Amino acid sequence: MRALGLDPVTDTRRxxxxxxxxxxxxxxxxxxxxxxxxxVLAALVDHKVCLSTPDQxxxxxxxxxxxxxxxxxxxxxVVHAVGTPDWDPTDLNRGRLVEPSExxxxxxxxxxxxxxxxxxxxDANSTDGAKTTVRVRxxxxxxxxxxxxxxxxxxxxxxxxxxxxxxxGIDAVFAMExxxxxxxxxxxMEVT
Amino acid sequence: xxxxRTGVRTVSEPDCGESHASDGTTGEATGESGGTPVEAExxxxxxxxxxxxxxxxxxxxxxxxxxxxxxxxAVLKAIAIPGHQVPxxxxxMPLARGWGTGGIQTTLSLLGPEDTLKVIDQGSxxxxxxxxxxxxxxxxxxxxTTTDTTAADVIQTRHRIPEEVLDRDQVLVLxxxxxxxxxxxxxxxxxxxxxxxxxxxxxxxxxxxxxVVEYGEIQVASRYPVTVAGRYLMDPSPIPRWxxxxxxxxxxxxLFAAGREARIYAVPPHTDVEPLAFDDRPFQVERFDxxxxxxxxxxxxxxxxxxxxxxxxxxxxxxSFCLKRREDAGLAKxxxxxxxxxxxxxxxxxxxxxxxxxxxxxxxxx
Numbered sequence: 001m002r003a004l005g006l007d008p009v010t011d012t013r014r015x016x017x018x019x020x021x022x023x024x025x026x027x028x029x030x031x032x033x034x035x036x037x038x039x040v041l042a043a044l045v046d047h048k049v050c051l052s053t054p055d056q057x058x059x060x061x062x063x064x065x066x067x068x069x070x071x072x073x074x075x076x077x078v079v080h081a082v083g084t085p086d087w088d089p090t091d092l093n094r095g096r097l098v099e100p101s102e103x104x105x106x107x108x109x110x111x112x113x114x115x116x117x118x119x120x121x122x123d124a125n126s127t128d129g130a131k132t133t134v135r136v137r138x139x140x141x142x143x144x145x146x147x148x149x150x151x152x153x154x155x156x157x158x159x160x161x162x163x164x165x166x167x168x169g170i171d172a173v174f175a176m177e178x179x180x181x182x183x184x185x186x187x188x189m190e191v192t
Numbered sequence: 193x194x195x196x197r198t199g200v201r202t203v204s205e206p207d208c209g210e211s212h213a214s215d216g217t218t219g220e221a222t223g224e225s226g227g228t229p230v231e232a233e234x235x236x237x238x239x240x241x242x243x244x245x246x247x248x249x250x251x252x253x254x255x256x257x258x259x260x261x262x263x264x265x266a267v268l269k270a271i272a273i274p275g276h277q278v279p280x281x282x283x284x285m286p287l288a289r290g291w292g293t294g295g296i297q298t299t300l301s302l303l304g305p306e307d308t309l310k311v312i313d314q315g316s317x318x319x320x321x322x323x324x325x326x327x328x329x330x331x332x333x334x335x336x337t338t339t340d341t342t343a344a345d346v347i348q349t350r351h352r353i354p355e356e357v358l359d360r361d362q363v364l365v366l367x368x369x370x371x372x373x374x375x376x377x378x379x380x381x382x383x384x385x386x387x388x389x390x391x392x393x394x395x396x397x398x399x400x401x402x403x404v405v406e407y408g409e410i411q412v413a414s415r416y417p418v419t420v421a422g423r424y425l426m427d428p429s430p431i432p433r434w435x436x437x438x439x440x441x442x443x444x445x446x447l448f449a450a451g452r453e454a455r456i457y458a459v460p461p462h463t464d465v466e467p468l469a470f471d472d473r474p475f476q477v478e479r480f481d482x483x484x485x486x487x488x489x490x491x492x493x494x495x496x497x498x499x500x501x502x503x504x505x506x507x508x509x510x511x512s513f514c515l516k517r518r519e520d521a522g523l524a525k526x527x528x529x530x531x532x533x534x535x536x537x538x539x540x541x542x543x544x545x546x547x548x549x550x551x552x553x554x555x556x557x558x
């Protein structure tokens with residue numbers, strides 16, 4: 001993924017390490033190579049999974065390495081969104097009851113990202129003003145955590161509705177600059 | 193002929209070219225398998241002649257990047273669905289399946305040059321398998337290795353969870369021979385996957401009930417079935433019952449990897465893990481009559497070993513912690529942590545007395 005300015009071995013490993021911790025500790029901000037959404041996708045995507053992305057440069061970079069299998073959001077395994085997407089979380093693939101791990105991973109590039117400790121800030125370049133705070137409980141969360149992400153409240157409410165179908169569901173990763181925060185399907189979230 | 197990466201890359205897949213770019217050596221790694229002929233008198237001489245050169249052509253951390261992505265995707269889905277067995281494309285490794293191939297693939301996908309690795313086999317750092325896995329990681333992933341549980345970032349283990357409390361930055365990778373706890377009640381994988389889909393675990397409850405009828409208590413020596421996050425029944429790998437409570441509400445991440453069965457599953461930190469048991473037949477850990485004969489510990493899992501002189505000693509199974517206890521008999525299992533109230537399995541020195549109750553009650557009853 002040199003086309004994206006990421007080292008294919010060390011940066012993807014660091015991206016995975018940050019993502020792994022973010023998934024295991026939902027609602028915490030973790031650091032990884034910037035831009036975080038590109039690093040996450042570089043760590044996850046190859047020809048074995050279908051990708052939906054609005055970012056043409058990213059699609060080209062994957063395509064040049066033979067790693068792009070493009071798909072529409074409802075069919076994709078990894079769904080990338082820049083800002084508020086035009087699809088609905090309820091449209092995405094939630095997997096089957098026998099194999100829920102087939103459910104999609106949604107990677108959002110957002111303009112605001114913060115956890116309860118205040119780690120993370122607003123991206124000054126962002127023009128998207130949406131900002132929603134969610135309360136998170138479940139595996140990986142001792143008690144309760146709060147997280148603030150730059151998406152409309154309706155979108156996050158839809159995301160929590162998808163989780164009602166557990167273990168079917170989708171796993172959400174929010175990225176801004178060099179930070180990620182994950183909300184896997186195992187957590188229950190309450191939009192405030 | 194140059195050394196090749198035999199058996200590691202599958203040739204049918206399009207080559208992304210990226211692993212080549214990074215280590216700068218793979219481009220010329222072509223040719224058939226068979227290795228490099230070495231002229232030497234004996235095996236030691238042959239190994240010495242190969243030292244260093246044998247790694248040419250291998251990607252960082254032995255696995256190619258495509259394999260790592262496959263393992264990493266499975267690890268992330270496993271964390272997102274605690275206790276669910278996520279299938280992954282398990283690769284052939286340079287040792288027989290069933291000897292920790294899943295654990296090695298997972299460990300090597302996690303490791304970076306700044307990490308420190310510990311490998312244990314039934315509590316011992318010095319078994320042949322543990323030493324070899326450690327050496328593979330040391331040579332290919334350029335990591336530090338240690339036998340000290342508290343100094344490790346990643347710990348790969350076969351059939352034990354260390355006695356010392358694991359901290360939030362540590363990851364425990366457990367090798368798993370049998371992934372499905374239901375297999376002992378039904379050999380059909382398809383039927384068991386349907387049972388997991390619907391959380392239909394009646395057959396396991398009947399199995400445990402029959403156990404109680406036969407023995408008066410639940411007699412499951414290892415692979416004790418647990419419920420993870422209130423949803424999935426999970427096989428915690430063949431750890432003794434002693435280690436099962438450590439999975440509950442831990443600070444660290446547990447990854448379970450089975451290379452032969454090509455499944456990865458996980459228990460994230462701060463997740464409820466409950467051993468199956470009945471209200472009147474509670475879960476019990478192993479009972480020991482005497483303290484460790486080497487360090488005097490009464491709060492560790494002990495096994496019998498035979499010494500070179502032929503004596504039979506009952507000693508701590510976790511050798512690294514036993515050695516520390518011989519220096520300092522009062523060393524707590526959470527001595528390295530700066531917070532109190534860490535609960536880690538049975539008999540943690542500063543744990544509440546109530547934690548000991550199941551064992552005591554069970555002992556009275558039977």
